[in-house]
Amino acid sequence: MTRAGKNTLFRVLLIGPALLAITVFMIVPLGLMAYISFRGRDYSGGVLWDQFSTEAYVRLFFERELDGTLALNFNYMIIILRSVWLSFLTMVISLAVGLPVAMFMATRDAKWKAVLVFMVTLPFWTNLLVRNYAWILLLRDHGTINSVLLWLGIISEPLPLLHNAFAVAVGLTYSFLPFMVLPIYASLEKIDLRLVEASFDLYANRWQTIRRVILPLAYPGIVAGCVLVFVPALGAYITPELLGGGKTLMIGNLIGFQFGAARNWPFGAALGLFLLALVLVSLGLYARRYRGELEGSQ
């Protein structure tokens, strides 16, 4: 065997386990999902494996009238758009809250940094379900926030804080905030503070320094943070269910409903793939838009 051949074999062997893991844990399940989405629906749950059907995809946009004609159906689109909007809102609020927090953390001394990072990651030690229930206790009519406001005499009737879009946005922001803070912190921490000093020496004011020096340097972290918040928020299931009071669905709940009570697995699979496509397209656009800046800042 030639030396080059030996090298190639060696490389294949090294990559092998990773390739195998990706194939088994990602490509096979995704392929299965795609396959199921093109199969017939078994009304008692499950799939008619021997029957090809595009009904699941038709259903995304149309509903069948009794005479078999198709009519546009916006119900699912409304749910999907609502999910995108709520996830976007979550991302913006997380950024608005997370950026100052990350800046504060990055400018402390080493001992404090460790403590602060620990405090940001602390909520992850608790189950997501428990954290969402905690928000129920805080937000409900006789909950902590309303009780305190009533006691202070600021309000005379409990505010409707729970079981609406506001509660969902609060819950999602809270759940995913650390995903925003940590990447931004990681990129800010590497900033050479002398650059900030130089900026002040050159008569930049604080706002200009943030906009022209700190933000561009923090860009990779901000982009990573936005992606890490937006994507999981789009698939959120527990938070809209618990804090939204089940009044409006997000796409995650819609998918859950198809596999559960509605027993429409092909449609559930099609929705799952649609969600995946949505995420990939938005990531692709993001990458295209910011490619230059990302490369420039590294």
Added chain:
Amino acid sequence: MNKNSRVGKHTAKLLMASAMALTAFSGAALAAGELNLYNWSNYFAPELLELYEKETGTKVKVDSFASEEDLLAKLQAGGGGYDVIFPGTTTLGVMVEKGMLAKIDVNQMENFKNLLPAFTTIAGDENRDYSAPYMWGTTGFTYDPEMVPGGKLEESWKEIFEPSDELKGNIAMLNEMSDVWNAAAYYTGVSKCTEDPAEAQKILDVLMAQKPHVKLYSNDGTIDRMIAGEVAVHMQWNGAAHRVKAKKPNAVYVYPKEGTTFWTDVIAVPKDAPNLEEAKKFVNWMMSPEVAAIASNYTGYSNAVAGSGEFLKDDLKADPAVNMPEDYNERLRAYEACSPASKDLREKVWTKLKS
């Protein structure tokens, strides 16, 4: 003390019954076997396991599933070695249709005569060839008299679908498609298996008009929500209503006059059960009044065995939410297996309601 002595008497009776059972089935009892049950968690009294082992020498083990989808999937994948399973009515229908159950001729069993008349048949297993009833319950609503105007509500779905001004925003619904759809169907007088879009529209109209007045749709925490007084009225399962009353004795559970859905969980035997004969004996045993009462005392739900009432715990016996007064019999509406067209309409209505 009183309670203890009652339990003592109870045990004595059971011991006598077991002695008789032992003589009757001594052959089987000697061939000490094994029996594997598959059930919801916390849904089978541990003392029944011991009792059965004492009576027959058969060791009984319980595994639990988290959803009926799990149960179905496991059985479809090849059984898992279970002898006795406890599916709901919908799943029972699927299992019978797919030939997954052993024909154990429940209707020929000695204790079949003990069943309440309403439970001698069931959708999907009309002759009771495959299944015996286990627990059953109803979906009605519960209210707190101190939070409703006049301290009393009519026994009608009207109170919940067209609430009075004081109750607006003070109502919680179950987040369960079929229960909500059924209730709205009874209220509008439409068949719950309707295939007519115009009738489905009627149901949707009722639900959409109600939605602004609903505080939330949820299956979780219904008990705490009533106890904490977060809502005045809650669409609820009767077992949960019973547990509300433990903390709020004044609470009232309503069997709405337009129709009250009841569900039944059943006892059945998978086709490839390893211990078929033993499983049949177990199913028969479960239909005896004392045993059914022990099961109910643990789960807090009603059983379908006549004569079990006297063995119930006092608080279950005294609660109309569990021990239903007989004059409500005609309000009960059994599960019906609806056509795919009807299920489609139901889903459409539910999605529109939530979009």
